[in-house]
Amino acid sequence: MRYLPLTDTDRGDMLAKIGAGSIDDLFVDVPEIARLDGPIRDLPMHASEMAVERHMKARANKNLAAGDAPFFLGAGAYRHHIPASVDTVIQRGEFLTAYTPYQPEIAQGTLQMLFEFQTQVARLYGCAVANASLYDGSTACWEAVAMAGRVTKRNRAVLSGALHPHYAQVVKTMAQFTGDTIADSAPAIQTEPDLDGLTARIDDETACVVVQYPDILGRISDLSKVADAAHAKGALLIVVNTEPVALGAIMSPGEMGADIVVGEGQSIGVGLQFGGPYLGLFAVRDPKHVRQMPGRLCGETTDAEGKRGFVLTLSTREQHIRREKATSNICTNSGLCALAFSVHMTLLGEKGMRELAAENHRLACLAADRLEKVPGVKLLNTSFFNEFTLMLDGKPAREIVRELADRGVLGGVSLGRLYPGIEALEHALLVAVTETTTEDDIETLANELERIVMEPAQ
Amino acid sequence: MRYLPLTDTDRGDMLAKIGAGSIDDLFVDVPEIARLDGPIRDLPMHASEMAVERHMKARANKNLAAGDAPFFLGAGAYRHHIPASVDTVIQRGEFLTAYTPYQPEIAQGTLQMLFEFQTQVARLYGCAVANASLYDGSTACWEAVAMAGRVTKRNRAVLSGALHPHYAQVVKTMAQFTGDTIADSAPAIQTEPDLDGLTARIDDETACVVVQYPDILGRISDLSKVADAAHAKGALLIVVNTEPVALGAIMSPGEMGADIVVGEGQSIGVGLQFGGPYLGLFAVRDPKHVRQMPGRLCGETTDAEGKRGFVLTLSTREQHIRREKATSNICTNSGLCALAFSVHMTLLGEKGMRELAAENHRLACLAADRLEKVPGVKLLNTSFFNEFTLMLDGKPAREIVRELADRGVLGGVSLGRLYPGIEALEHALLVAVTETTTEDDIETLANELERIVMEPAQ
Amino acid sequence: LEEPLIFEIGKAEVTGVDLPKIDPAVPTRLAGLHRDDAIGLVGLTEPETVRHYTRLSRQNYGIDLGFFPLGSCTMKHNPRLNEKMARLPGFADIHPLAPQNSVQGALQVIDELATWLKTLTGMPAVAMSPKAGAHGELCGILAIRAAHTAAGNPREVVLVPESAHGTNPATAAFAGYRVEDIPATPEGRVNVAELKARLGPDVAAVMITNPxxxxxxxxxxxxxxxxxxxxxxxxxxxxxxxxxxxxxxRPGDLGVDAMHINLHKTFSTPHGGGGPGSGPVVFSEALAPYAPLPFVKQDDAGEYYLVEEEHREERGPTFGRMTAFHGQMGMFTRALTYMLSHGADGLKQVAEDAVLNANYILRSLEDLLHAPFADSGPCMHEALFGDKDFGGDLSTLDLAKALIDEGYHPMTVYFPLVVHGAMLVEPTETESKASIDQFIEAFRSVAQRALDGDQSMKQAPYYAPRRRLDETAAARKPKLAWSEPEE
Amino acid sequence: LEEPLIFEIGKAEVTGVDLPKIDPAVPTRLAGLHRDDAIGLVGLTEPETVRHYTRLSRQNYGIDLGFFPLGSCTMKHNPRLNEKMARLPGFADIHPLAPQNSVQGALQVIDELATWLKTLTGMPAVAMSPKAGAHGELCGILAIRAAHTAAGNPREVVLVPESAHGTNPATAAFAGYRVEDIPATPEGRVNVAELKARLGPDVAAVMITNPxxxxxxxxxxxxxxxxxxxxxxxxxxxxxxxxxxxxxxRPGDLGVDAMHINLHKTFSTPHGGGGPGSGPVVFSEALAPYAPLPFVKQDDAGEYYLVEEEHREERGPTFGRMTAFHGQMGMFTRALTYMLSHGADGLKQVAEDAVLNANYILRSLEDLLHAPFADSGPCMHEALFGDKDFGGDLSTLDLAKALIDEGYHPMTVYFPLVVHGAMLVEPTETESKASIDQFIEAFRSVAQRALDGDQSMKQAPYYAPRRRLDETAAARKPKLAWSEPEE
Structure with a gap:
């Protein structure tokens, strides 16, 4: 057993020291009914690295990796190029195999990194303070709603129809248990989001309005007036961002008056990974809200010799101190993903972040122009960053996506999959374009779409 | 430029400090005739990671990787499974980006590793002392011949016909310049190597006899009598090993009386890599020969506080001290490959090394039995470790190998390629089998061989 | 050399990636919402970046460096094959919403891991999407509440032992339950009589950690x-x-209805300095119908698919969706790799060696240190000690910090709360006897100093990258982000 | 904690790999030569192995940790993209004797790298197989000797400047030449007049390092x-x-006939604690025909192939084969990745920044330290100082060891031999100005102490993993392998 250092001799010596006759003597407290007479049945025995590698590779090879196909999927998870040095850093054993930095004297590496990470996120979001990360964007979204309830002492949340449907579902699932009221709807297929309709739904019971930016259809709009409307009613504006790269080109939510900004950080440094682990980002514009924030926070302090150092702080909010009175039951953050994000962000810097955003947008414009020319394809958006919605004639988009995949093209996310059963959205296809997309990829998608859209429905 | 930290502002400030008006002022000593007016023409400009990765991957994808095909190549380079933790260790920046340990106080990591490596190699080879590695097996082989010349003060080397032909060519190339006489021949296709013929060639002028073990045809034979014959004439026996895994099953060269044992260490931890970097192993049975050894040596000592530590030692043999009187012009070793070897060897240990050897041999026996059954195929060897020679009817083996590759099978190394122009060897195919070979692979090769061998020659 | 912050060495005009220059002439479709002001980020080139993080890493302690006896945290070795497998493009580079015909291998991995978890626990169902242990707890309690609600009454109280992890009461409270403590017996177990006496129609569930x-x-x-x-x-x-x-x-044999599994603790996914975790939850037949979406099923043709909101029949009375996609795939590949490596025989050995190591530590220290439950029988995978008889006004914290100077990460301190100055030592199965013996020696030496009242321990650590850090000051006036120094 | 040797912690019966048990009943075909005695190896499990080498690594200094100003060694940053590319299975997992139709991409990489090297040097041919710089030197000199021999007379003497690397005379001697020194001018360059005076029909070559x-x-x-x-x-x-x-x-414009290129110095392949290197050699038209085998060519159909011994026409009057296969492929992929990353413009910037950094150091220290050639004009990529005016009996070595305590790897010491107590400082282009400024400050501080005769420096380093090591004892009674301690 390559991971188990004890030899049989060791085991014998140790049992002797303990005064036990056999290993079974150490399990005497297990009731008879639960004692097994050998290794659990129906599972294989141990295997060599080589055998395990074959097993896992056989599964991996059944998947069409994004890098092996023209790839246009987004809808909350984006494929970006991750510099090779990011993985070098996160594989350092001192980062990879460390625990939560509860002993700060020997965890300054993680702690300083988190302090830098918090600063990067806060600045990207146009906020004062960010936490040390949460599980992912969708759970961060719920935590923001819950926090708005604590801050406003109200329990009604108004969700924009153009919030990622999974995020909305998470919020609604949780609200079932907390008794919060959630007002939401499906997105209307139109060029501009209906912000007036949204603000009209804010009332005096409203704790928060939740708006995605850019929204689920890729649209960008000025949220200042939503912020004003919310603030006028004593509600908070929560802005959700699923594509942090966009914030290298467009105004930050904080600048537009958002009170809480949350989002998915996966785009920077983390990768697709079939949905997880991802990286929940959480920030507040006004430092006065810090003590209502969920999740870990890293703060600066000094050591006994006066040297600068960092510690986890304000942990009186957390469950291991507050138990049932904690602001959240969250225990872990996404430390290693936060590290990956922070390393990538450090490599980018202001200049790289802006250039990356510009390049994403440039290619997305190119793609939109090209795809719009395909007969039977219409571009919905007038504004977008790196993702836009196409309306397709003929078959439902969901079928088209499957057929494209059969032809080796990962052509986008159908709204039919995200909003099953809503007829109005059946023919809409979300197409995301990043710096990893080539002009050849765009041409391939255009040609394949042309072929499939024009086919008579069966 | 992602690897160049100076900004234009920095450059300006630094030029000012230096007192230079422009960067050109620092290149004033370059004669006019060699000054270029801009970036060198005919080369591309700088490129992003993503673009470079695309370029390199396009090339990598044109190669048939061993892991993607039934694979039976050997002849001096063997494919073994390398545990994942080996690469983790060699990618540690402290190992990867360190220099030769000339400042031992801050290089104990490399030095202690080398000391452990030397011990592992010496024991594997049945020798007293091993050096810290050389470039590869073939250059180590020449260094052994050169060392035998220094020890015996003679200049005639007798090479076994069954020494790897590339190794023999390297020795002969070098000997052209040193004036050594090299006696060699091609291997005779027979079940047992002609050791009597070899010993008969040893005379009073002979500095050394060089024998490969197992030999180029995969045969294993007791070299004690060659050792005796050599020693009787005052010559040294040099044993060359190209498959260190074999030494987990068969008697070590040192035990059989070899004076110098050299070989290729690539099998353990290093990988195929299209031929390099590899790992030259070099050991001597008798410690009295240490000062005649080429290459770096790491030795134990103590520091000013009496703590055990390690340093490069006996460097008075080396070129940076001895200049034209050095034992060799070799400057670098294969430090990182030695590390990979040592980590893998540490994971194996005595038990793993023996089991690995047994498993290689078991599968090779299986393969030999199966392939022998193919009509038109004869097994030459009565003894072998994990590689044996097949005699094929019909087309020359070289053509058969190419056709197998076209069908996605990497079926072995033809002696026709190793010994071009020697008709007697044209129909011989070297087949290597390791723990990475599956029974399916063997079956595939058998079936494909059957098809091709039976085809009428065109 | 002290390592500065990136904001102190980076520059806005420096970058470690090469991207095309921005052409301001190209029109944009950003609704006019250009970000004109500086974001406030700084960049480093790759050499500077690698060096910054390499230096930072060296101020961390990890399992790779030494023994990490954090009780209840199970800091075991993280096999490198797991890391390699998780990085295969077929796993790492696939999109969560990729057409399901293009990700059959990934869905199969989820299904295989689910099968392992169900078989190992003897439970019929498992929810794979929870993102971490605490998220798993939440998943379990929500399923319980959903089941009660479906039966007509969510009930009011959840019983939790005093010694429970803080997440237990926090989770129960989140789900709208009132938490009541269950007292412990003097030998360190749940007081069964009192527990039984408390049961009634208002009690929704008990949450017990076992071991x-x-x-x-x-x-x-x-x-x-x-x-x-x-x-x-x-x-x-x-x-x-x-x-x-x-x-x-198998917990199923003990009558468990729901249990989360921390993949990093039992199945060796790396802890990463605080996550990401992964907390699948196994369920009994009674709770299985309430499990969250999505989950993986196989159709008659053997094709895998995700059961989501739209599958009205198959999804059952699920309580809903806990997270955007379908769980921590990157952790699943690692955990499955680990399980396949160990097999049924190896995993049994894991438990046995973990328990053996802990008992060995318990019996090697009980003569010196107060071991409150040493007479309660063998311990399981961790050994618990208290600070009784410490000299001077030395505390468990002082011992912990002194242990840092011996080259070790401290054990868990002040948990569980039921023991004064608790020290919870968990060796795991991936330590050698030599390593444990060395630790025992070091631990005995600092314990003796604590018993003797060695006042120098109050200043420990002396040899760590930092001396003791002022946590009170950090909390009093929180500085949570870097800001440009004022001139 | 001191890290023991594997032989002190490992065991013969422990292994970190899982392989089938040996079945002694299975017959073998090993000619009866079974290895019956113990080999003497010891094994560690994976957790122990990773920890052992992680701990060892932390006793090393590398570029990733800090500035590494080793003159003439060019310790620049090693980009991680290079490492990633070299590990693509299409490069890492192909056999040197694989049928050439199955490795066209690999041969293309060798050809592309050859094209870059020829273009950058302005030379018409390149030998790719030399395994390291010194091997490349040997390749060059052997080609020269082969050319002379073909012309009827190998000649006798090679002229080498006093300041040359030790490998130069060692190589010339190996090839059977007598080495004669070329004197230097007071300004640190070759004395052209004396050199010219020495030329004659017995001189086979001059070997000059330039810069x-x-x-x-x-x-x-x-x-x-x-x-x-x-x-x-x-x-x-x-x-x-x-x-x-x-x-x-371009060296070709300067009249060079042969030049080796250390891929790790100029093209960023990692030094790895002492190799592997890679030393391709560019040749002029005159020497090209004598280049060693094998080399890559493209046939009319565009297919790449290796020219080897059998290609009697194409191989020309080659001097033969220097190594078994065709060179350091793993280094080729890294170097080509680096070249593509920088491009023609980036490589020019590399040279300029390297030279700028060195001159900046020279001019920042020349007021304090003896800089023998400071007046000879700008330096190139390294700055040279001497130990003149050091106080007490302090030496360059003492300064070097004191620099370790400041957190730096020392510069190259006692080389070149032409300067007393030489200190050769090479910053490379991958250091930032901030990093260099910090180094200058530290260097000035230790230099001042040396000038002041601070005797404490003789004991330095104080803060390294080891104090000064006794190299004399190591050489006097060499202990080159571990042996079981005697009872």
């Missing part, structure tokens, strides 16, 4: 479970300590 | 080359310092 946080197996677990079921409640088992029994005991 | 090891460009290189050619000799240029001029100066 418990005192390091003991709750021998009466089955009896408790039966009583809870009798009273119409559910049994939630905190699986944090599953490592002690994996492959040897 | 030279005093850090200066040999301005009269072309004049020397012309004179050597006039006298029927060849010009070997040691390319160790090519980093200073890459992309800005």
């Amino acid at each position: 418990n946080t005192c390091g003991l197996f709750e021998k009466d677990f089955r009896e408790i479970a039966d009583a809870v079921h009798e009273a119409g409640g559910y049994v939630y088992c905190d699986g944090a300590n599953f490592n002690a029994i994996v492959g040897r005991v | 030279n090891t005093c850090g200066l460009f040999e301005k009269d290189f072309r004049e020397i080359a012309d004179a050597v050619h006039e006298a029927g000799g060849y010009v070997y240029c040691d390319g160790a310092n090519f980093n200073a001029i890459v992309g800005r100066v």
Whole structure:
């Protein structure tokens, strides 16, 4: 057993020291009914690295990796190029195999990194303070709603129809248990989001309005007036961002008056990974809200010799101190993903972040122009960053996506999959374009779409 | 430029400090005739990671990787499974980006590793002392011949016909310049190597006899009598090993009386890599020969506080001290490959090394039995470790190998390629089998061989 | 050399990536919302970046560096094959919403891991999407509440032992329950009589950690479970300590209704300095219908697919969706790799060696240190000590910090709360006897100093990258982001 | 904690790999030569192995940790993209003797790298197989000897400047030449007059490093080359310092006949604690025919193939084969990745920044330290100082060891031999100005202490993993392998 250092001799010596006759003597407290007479049945025995590698590779090879196909999927998870040095850093054993930095004297590496990470996120979001990360964007979204309830002492949340449907579902699932009221709807297929309709739904019971930016259809709009409307009613504006790269080109939510900004950080440094682990980002514009924030926070302090150092702080909010009175039951953050994000962000810097955003947008414009020319394809958006919605004639988009995949093209996310059963959205296809997309990829998608859209429905 | 930290502002400030008006002022000593007016023409400009990765991957994808095909190549380079933790260790920046340990106080990591490596190699080879590695097996082989010349003060080397032909060519190339006489021949296709013929060639002028073990045809034979014959004439026996895994099953060269044992260490931890970097192993049975050894040596000592530590030692043999009187012009070793070897060897240990050897041999026996059954195929060897020679009817083996590759099978190394122009060897195919070979692979090769061998020659 | 912050060495005009220059002439479609002001980020080139993080890393302690005896956290070795497998493009580079015909291998991995988890726990169902242990706890309690609600009454109270992890009461409270403590017996286990007396129609569930946080197996677990079921409640088992029994005991045989499994604790996914975790939850038949979406099923043709909101029949009375996609795939590949490596025999050995190592530590220290439950029978995978008889006004914290100077990460301190100055030592199965012996020697030496009242320990650590850090000052006036120094 | 040797913690019965048990009943075909006695190896499990080497690594200094100003060694940043590319299975997992139709991409990489090297040096041919710089030198000198021999007389003497790397004379001697020194001028360059005077029909070649090891460009290189050619000799240029001029100066324009290129110095392949290196050699038209086998060619159909012994026509009067296969492929992929990353413009910038950084250091220290050639004009990529005026009996070595305590790897010491107590500082282009400024400050501080005769420096380093090690004892009674301690 390559991971188990004890030899049989060791085991014998140790049992002797303990005064036990056999290993079974150490399990005497297990009731008879639960004692097994050998290794659990129906599972294989141990295997060599080589055998395990074959097993896992056989599964991996059944998947069409994004890098092996023209790839246009987004809808909350984006494929970006991750510099090779990011993985070098996160594989350092001192980062990879460390625990939560509860002993700060020997965890300054993680702690300083988190302090830098918090600063990067806060600045990207146009906020004062960010936490040390949460599980992912969708759970961060719920935590923001819950926090708005604590801050406003109200329990009604108004969700924009153009919030990622999974995020909305998470919020609604949780609200079932907390008794919060959630007002939401499906997105209307139109060029501009209906912000007036949204603000009209804010009332005096409203704790928060939740708006995605850019929204689920890729649209960008000025949220200042939503912020004003919310603030006028004593509600908070929560802005959700699923594509942090966009914030290298467009105004930050904080600048537009958002009170809480949350989002998915996966785009920077983390990768697709079939949905997880991802990286929940959480920030507040006004430092006065810090003590209502969920999740870990890293703060600066000094050591006994006066040297600068960092510690986890304000942990009186957390469950291991507050138990049932904690602001959240969250225990872990996404430390290693936060590290990956922070390393990538450090490599980018202001200049790289802006250039990356510009390049994403440039290619997305190119793609939109090209795809719009395909007969039977219409571009919905007038504004977008790196993702836009196409309306397709003929078959439902969901079928088209499957057929494209059969032809080796990962052509986008159908709204039919995200909003099953809503007829109005059946023919809409979300197409995301990043710096990893080539002009050849765009041409391939255009040609394949042309072929499939024009086919008579069966 | 992602690897160049100076900004234009920095450059300006630094030029000012230096007192230079422009960067050109620092290149004033370059004669006019060699000054270029801009970036060198005919080369591309700088490129992003993503673009470079695309370029390199396009090339990598044109190669048939061993892991993607039934694979039976050997002849001096063997494919073994390398545990994942080996690469983790060699990618540690402290190992990867360190220099030769000339400042031992801050290089104990490399030095202690080398000391452990030397011990592992010496024991594997049945020798007293091993050096810290050389470039590869073939250059180590020449260094052994050169060392035998220094020890015996003679200049005639007798090479076994069954020494790897590339190794023999390297020795002969070098000997052209040193004036050594090299006696060699091609291997005779027979079940047992002609050791009597070899010993008969040893005379009073002979500095050394060089024998490969197992030999180029995969045969294993007791070299004690060659050792005796050599020693009787005052010559040294040099044993060359190209498959260190074999030494987990068969008697070590040192035990059989070899004076110098050299070989290729690539099998353990290093990988195929299209031929390099590899790992030259070099050991001597008798410690009295240490000062005649080429290459770096790491030795134990103590520091000013009496703590055990390690340093490069006996460097008075080396070129940076001895200049034209050095034992060799070799400057670098294969430090990182030695590390990979040592980590893998540490994971194996005595038990793993023996089991690995047994498993290689078991599968090779299986393969030999199966392939022998193919009509038109004869097994030459009565003894072998994990590689044996097949005699094929019909087309020359070289053509058969190419056709197998076209069908996605990497079926072995033809002696026709190793010994071009020697008709007697044209129909011989070297087949290597390791723990990475599956029974399916063997079956595939058998079936494909059957098809091709039976085809009428065109 | 002290390592500065990136904001102190980076520059806005420096970058470590090469991207095309921005052409301001190209029109944009950004609704006019250009970000004109500086973001405030700084960049480093790759050499500077690699060096910054390499230097930072060297101020961290990790399992790769040494023994990491954090009780209840199960800091075991992270095999590198797991890392390699998780990085295969077929796993790392696939999109969560990729057409399902293009990701059959990934869905198969989820299904295989689910099968392993169900078989190892003896439970019929598992929810894979929870993102971490605490998220798993939440998943379990929400399923319990959903089941009660479906039966007409969500009930009011969840019973939790005093020694429980803080996440237990936090989770129960989140789900709208009132938390009541269950007292412990002097030997460190749940007081069964008092527990039974408290059961009634208002009790929704009990949450018990087994093996418990005192390091003991709750021998009466089955009896408790039966009583809870009798009273119409559910049994939630905190699986944090599953490592002690994996492959040897199936929680399903003990009457568990729901249990989360921390993949990093039992199945060796790396902890990464605080996550990401992954907390699948196994369910009994009674709770299985309430499990969250999505989950993986195989159709008649053998094709895998995700059951989501739209599958009205198959999804059952699920309580909903806990997270955007379908769980921590990157952790699943690692955990499955680990399971395949160990197999049924190896996992049993894992539990046995973990328990053996812990008992060896317990019996090697009990002569010196107060071991409150040393007479309660063998411990499981962790050994618990208290600070009784420490000299001067030395505390467990001082001992912990002194241990840092010996080259070790400290054990868990002040947890569980039921023991004064608790020290919870968990060696795991991936330590060698030599390593443990060395630790015992060091531990005995600092323990003796603590008993002797060695005042120098109050200043420890002396040899760490930092001396003791002022946590009070950090909390009083929080500085949570870097800002440009004022001139 | 001190890290023991594997032989002190490992065991013969422990292994970190899982392999089938040996079945002694299975017959073998090993000619009866079974290895019956113990080999004497010990094994560690994976957790122990990873920890052992992680701990060892932390006793090393590398570029990733800090500034590494080793003159003439060019310790620049090793980009991680290079590592990633070298590990693509299409490069890492192909056999050197694989059928050439199955490795066209690999042969193409060798050809592309060859094209880059030829274009950058302005030379018509390149030998790719030499395994390291010194091996490349040997390749160059052997080609020269082969050419002379073909012309009827191998000649007898090779001229080498006093300041040359030790490998130069060692190589020339190996090839059967007598080595004669070329004196230097007081300004640190080759004495052209004396060199010319020495030329004659017995001189086979001159070997000159340019930029030279005093850090200066040999301005009269072309004049020397012309004179050597006039006298029927060849010009070997040691390319160790090519980093200073890459992309800005083509050695072919200076009259070079052969030059090796250390891929790790100029093209960023990692040094790895002492190799592997890679030393391709560019050749002039005159020497190209003598280049070693094998080399890559493209046939009319565009297919790549290796020219080997059997290609009697194409191989020409080659001097033979220097190594078993076709060179350091793993280094080729890294170097090509680096070249593509930088491009022609980036490589020019590399040279310029390397030279700028060195001059900045020279001018920032020359007021304090003896800089023998400071007045000879700008230095190239390294700055040279001497130990003149050191106080007490302090030496360059003491300064070097004191620098370790400041957190730096020392510069190259006692080389070149032409300067007393030489200190050769090479910053490379991958250091930031901030990093260099910090180094200058530290260097000035230890230099001042040396000038002041601070005797405490004789005991330095104080804060390294080891204090000064006794190299004399190590050499007097060499202990080169571990052995079981005697009872």
